[in-house]
Amino acid sequence: MSFRITAVSLLALAAAQPAFAQAFNRIASFPVASNMAEGVDATQATSSEIIAATEDGMTLVYTDSPLGVLGRIDITEPANPQPLGNVELDGEPTSVAVIGQTAFVGVNTSESFTDPSGRIAQIDIESGEETASCDLGGQPDAVAKAPDGSFLAIAIENERDEDLNDGALPQMPAGALVIVNVAEGDLACDTINTVDLTGLAEVAPSDPEPEYVTVNAEGEIAVTLQENNHLVVVSSQGEILSHFSAGAVDLENIDATEDDALDFTESLSPVKREPDAAAWIDDTHFATANEGDYEGGSRGWTIWSQDGEVVYESGASFEHALIEIGHYPEGRSENKGVEPESVTFGEYRGTPMVFVGSERGSVVGIYDVTDPANPVLSQLLPSGIGPEGYVTIPSRDLLVSANEEDLVEDGGARAHVMLFEYQDAEPVYPMITSAGADEMIGWGALSGMVMGDDGMIRAVTDSFYAGQPSILTIDPAQTPARITSRIIVTRDGAPAEAMDLEGIALDGKGGFYLANEGRADGSRANAIWHVDAEGVVQDEFVVPEELTSGATNSGLEGVTVDGDGTIWAAVQREWADDPAQHVKLLALDPETGEWSAVHYPTEEPTSGGWVGLSEITWHDGALYLIERDNHLGQTAALKTVTRVDMAGVEPVALGGDYPVVEKTMVRDLMEDLTSTGGYVLDKVEGLAIAEDGTVWVSTDNDGVDDHSGETMFWSFQLD
Incomplete structure (x- = not known):
């Protein structure tokens, strides 16, 4: 034949x-x-x-x-x-x-x-x-x-x-x-x-x-x-x-x-x-x-x-x-x-x-x-x-x-x-692809994102690819958006272990801060990893044990750096020492290693399950966050981008009485999530904001494991 x-x-x-x-x-x-x-x-x-x-x-x-x-x-x-x-x-x-x-x-x-x-x-x-x-x-x-x-x-x-x-x-x-x-x-x-x-x-x-x-x-x-x-x-x-x-x-x-x-x-x-x-x-x-x-x-x-x-x-x-x-x-x-x-x-x-x-x-x-x-x-x-x-x-x-x-x-x-x-129209899907890269880049399970100074978005993949923790470079100016390159996060010359990357931020020197979501049993630490431009681990800031003693498996879910150089990380859900429907936004001084926090009030879940945070991004004097429930399809009710104006907000050292920040709704994402005729996807996890106020959002497809594999990647403009 x-x-x-x-x-x-x-x-x-x-x-x-x-x-x-x-x-x-x-x-x-x-x-x-x-x-x-x-x-x-x-x-x-x-x-x-x-x-x-x-x-x-x-x-x-x-x-x-x-x-x-x-x-x-x-x-x-x-x-x-x-x-x-x-x-x-x-x-x-x-x-x-x-x-x-x-x-x-x-x-x-x-x-x-x-x-x-x-x-x-x-x-x-x-x-x-x-x-x-x-x-x-x-x-x-x-x-x-x-x-x-x-x-x-x-x-x-x-x-x-x-x-x-x-x-x-x-x-x-x-x-x-x-x-x-x-x-x-x-x-x-x-x-x-x-x-x-x-x-x-x-x-x-x-x-x-x-x-x-x-x-x-x-x-x-x-x-x-x-x-x-x-x-x-x-x-x-x-x-x-x-x-x-x-x-x-x-x-x-x-x-x-x-x-x-x-x-x-x-x-x-x-x-x-x-x-x-x-x-x-x-x-x-x-x-x-x-x-x-x-x-x-x-x-x-x-x-x-x-x-x-x-x-x-x-x-x-x-x-x-x-x-x-x-x-x-x-x-x-x-x-x-x-x-x-x-x-x-x-x-x-x-x-x-x-x-x-x-x-x-x-x-x-x-x-x-x-x-x-x-x-x-x-x-x-x-x-x-x-x-x-x-x-x-x-x-x-x-x-x-x-x-x-x-x-x-x-x-x-x-x-x-x-x-x-x-x-008589252009195809809506896919919204993001690695076609055209110098090598075949497999990807999935997109989590945190950040907009780079070069107009490119960097995104991390979560623990589904634990053997290959990755930082992806995405060109959002193309349609569909293009993943152009990938670097593997390494330590001692090998892919870093015990990583569940849920957030990424620029360090201002060509490298990155990465949010690692820990586990309650301590097998994986809630930590901020500092890596260079090649993804090589340079330093690690572990959330203090006094804070994580009440932690659950819902740990760090995003990281960003504010205008003063303070590193902020969002905790996905409340821990044992938090009031109901209040989660911590952790602040880290990278020079001294000191941690402090504020409380963010989340909405009550409407149909069981939970409501928490999936991402945090600094832009123009404020923190922008993804707040969502863990539902999908017909039971999904809450997928939003919110804004917290940080003017006058002072985080309190760990163990203190944390101030509760005020939030405002920026965008209800439910209409976006149904705009392509599909059912509502649950994991909205990526958020990147450009200087001109263009907001990019992505979903996590769970590595195509008990999931349709669909990834949505879209943008809207801040008012």
Whole structure:
């Protein structure tokens, strides 16, 4: 097989942005918990997995495995999606396809791995009534419709038990492909044709496990056998037209080690593709997302001819593009990186496009496939946590993603369906990228920021990258803002240990003061680190033990230097010696090492949780702070920038009666945080102010760990 690898960087994407006449931008996010009926426990986990749209594009339906339902959403007004409620199913929904106004849902009813069963249910979407059902004789995974609506193709996976023999294949019974006709919109159960797929793959030929199906305009069905690393093309009558190994890929410049650091200098070879989703591009080419499962996962996607020729292979280029926008999940480095799981196709305003979804990076990449041998990456969109399925609605210029992860038990984001519109506009996302730097710079978990005298912003990354504490240089004058360089904070020639960098300030001599957030058990100190221009630690100012004896894990969350050279640090939340809803602003004289403090009054939390400080910055005689709650999504209520005029304020030595400062609201950030159509992100953590009063704000994406990976970076002007 011959193939070409096209190295696609966000640099080329970003460089082309001024010429963009059209782009996808997110217009709404729908929390699927909104579809729960009144009186139902809304704190139970829900999910949106595989999604489809009615023929008129006005209604969405999605499978919700945890609840065992089919969810419905009214998108008559796509920027204001409305719940239509859930349809109860007797079993676990695994996939859905829609013909006209009718949903066809694969339902898993298996009692065990060795006794799989399932059915295909026919649901009237408007009424929610189940009007027909066919027994499938096994556990259905994916369902696809013929473009003309004449039949359904269903992957009967009969999945393996991953706890049995370490998940090794074969494990009986074998899977198969089922084809069932749809006559005048109704299932014709008597036409079921079960296609035997055994004996084809090199890997466990006796135990094929079909994962995904897709049908082209000629009625040909492409089937992925993910665990078998094999692909099969079948006619509408069940004849096997071609089959071939999905092969392997050599990967260069990747991070293959989970070590709390981003280092893209490793390689892996050979890596089995083990494709998951597939989508026809035309009648002779289809694309696969090579997520991997048992032994593989090549971190990219491939375009195939239906006879098995590799027409295009992304290699590591898709992953590299996600690295540049801060969406690389370091915690998956030893596994499958960004794990492309989803792929779909749509033609918008005459341009054929492939949409590749990264399950772990929570991004969808949009490729122009006018030439299938040379796809061009045109956009990257933030897609919610764990995107599982996509549906294209070109007739309405809409793209929809279904995101399966619901982190309600951990106080995180709920599962969402996100809607994007193809607009005559510039792309809003990404807001910040490292594309164009002299080296590949991975980044994430942005915390404190400071504006430099050179017009560049310096930012630090927090403890998520404890093995690589970093200071990033950001050029905010570019769109998107550009991370141009990175230095590693070092001590004795090695990356400094026990660091959780939460703030940065200029020392006036080319170096920096860094705020280190400590831990209550003393394993990491609350301290101000002084580093030179190269990031080498020169000195350390540890907050005195007499003060930290009542400390919690919510320690120093920012640092700045006032006009007199005093160093100020914000404590995130109150400690044992603080009154309720009062936190300390600590003052340090760097010449004498003496500490003093004032109290800052925080707002009362409105829906449980807490309210505290995330950042502190000196500008024009005042301290500016980020005050926020720890909520996100629908429960978020408080994300603000406040101002404390320091004229006449005298901090008191530790242990004294600290004066309480007065604050004024500068900006409510809630409108900013919803301006891109997403749910409210919780961690607003970076604040930098230029001399002209331009204020830059950033969010912390938690290193893409139980997080969508989305980073917002924007500015506003002080009055």
